[in-house]
Amino acid sequence: MSVIDSKVAAGHELPTVSKKFRLEDFKRGDEKTIHTDYDAAAREGLPAPVAIGPQVAALTFRQLRLCFGDGWIVGGRYDLSFRRPVFVTDFCVARGIVTKTERENGKLRVHCEVWIENQKREKVIAGTASGLVPLAGESA
Amino acid sequence: MSSVRTRILEDSQGRRASFDDIRIGESLGEIEWQVTDDLIDLQCQLDQDFDPIFFPQAEGGKRVAPPQITYRPPRWLLSRTHNVRGLFVRWENESFKAIEPGTTLKVSGTIVEKYVRKEREFVVYEAEGRDAAGDLVFRTRRTHVLDVVERSAPREGAGIDSGIKPEKI
Numbered sequence: 001m002s003v004i005d006s007k008v009a010a011g012h013e014l015p016t017v018s019k020k021f022r023l024e025d026f027k028r029g030d031e032k033t034i035h036t037d038y039d040a041a042a043r044e045g046l047p048a049p050v051a052i053g054p055q056v057a058a059l060t061f062r063q064l065r066l067c068f069g070d071g072w073i074v075g076g077r078y079d080l081s082f083r084r085p086v087f088v089t090d091f092c093v094a095r096g097i098v099t100k101t102e103r104e105n106g107k108l109r110v111h112c113e114v115w116i117e118n119q120k121r122e123k124v125i126a127g128t129a130s131g132l133v134p135l136a137g138e139s140a
Numbered sequence: 141m142s143s144v145r146t147r148i149l150e151d152s153q154g155r156r157a158s159f160d161d162i163r164i165g166e167s168l169g170e171i172e173w174q175v176t177d178d179l180i181d182l183q184c185q186l187d188q189d190f191d192p193i194f195f196p197q198a199e200g201g202k203r204v205a206p207p208q209i210t211y212r213p214p215r216w217l218l219s220r221t222h223n224v225r226g227l228f229v230r231w232e233n234e235s236f237k238a239i240e241p242g243t244t245l246k247v248s249g250t251i252v253e254k255y256v257r258k259e260r261e262f263v264v265y266e267a268e269g270r271d272a273a274g275d276l277v278f279r280t281r282r283t284h285v286l287d288v289v290e291r292s293a294p295r296e297g298a299g300i301d302s303g304i305k306p307e308k309i
Binding site for chain 1: 145147186187204206208211225228234235236237238287289297298
């Protein structure tokens with residue numbers, strides 16, 4: 001199931017997905033990493049442990065899966081830049097907006113600008129993504 | 141108070157890769173990786189995404205994996221070739237085919253670019269995954285900064301973390 005259909009137009013805001021992270025979210029056994037250990041992070045020049053990038057980007061992936069359903073699983077594309085470190089107790093919210101649509105092999109490709117903000121509303125991840133939706137009157 | 145910033149020289153897995161060690165065009169090799177139900181469960185747990193598309197409710201319903209389950213194997217290929225900790229800074233990806241449990245992916249990768257920006261060293265690698273039929277399942281391009289600290293900083297000391305990790309999600 002998807003919440004975006006072929007009637008969508010540029011300017012449509014994507015549903016938000018948010019999470020308050022905890023250090024425990026990034027633990028794998030007893031391993032001391034830059035994601036879980038202050039000393040390990042400090043030795044690499046980081047002020048504190050940083051979140052695992054793909055686990056933060058997962059907020060955007062949930063958002064896009066919600067928007068496009070099967071058209072995200074097959075045909076989904078993204079180009080994300082990790083612009084600022086996300087620290088392990090940050091709050092993050094994935095936002096996005098439709099920028100354009102175009103026909104592609106009997107479906108509609110919906111292009112979006114997507115980003116994730118932290119609790120200070122700083123963009124920590126930003127980029128573009130797109131998924132496919134069936135054209136009106138055509139089955140998925 | 142002054143502090144001398146340094147880049148890590150080595151960790152428990154050996155010396156960290158230098159910018160010069162990494163060659164454009166260098167193959168990262170190939171890995172075969174089977175996506176199991178347990179791995180899909182784990183990926184959904186990590187991502188906190190429990191949509192029925194990943195957990196079919198009807199008997200005989202087709203289960204698929206979240207596309208981002210393919211994050212790790214290309215990273216393992218980089219780690220098999222070079223001891224890079226650093227940070228992941230850019231992720232491009234396209235999904236061509238749904239990944240069902242039991243699918244074995246053959247993932248291969250290549251270093252395609254490296255550059256210096258804002259006094260930091262970046263490497264770019266591409267990878268693709270194909271299923272047993274040889275069909276393209278995903279293609280990705282990743283950019284990794286070798287160190288958080290500027291390249292003018294000397295390399296010394298030992299890191300606690302390493303880019304070389306157990307090959308599991």
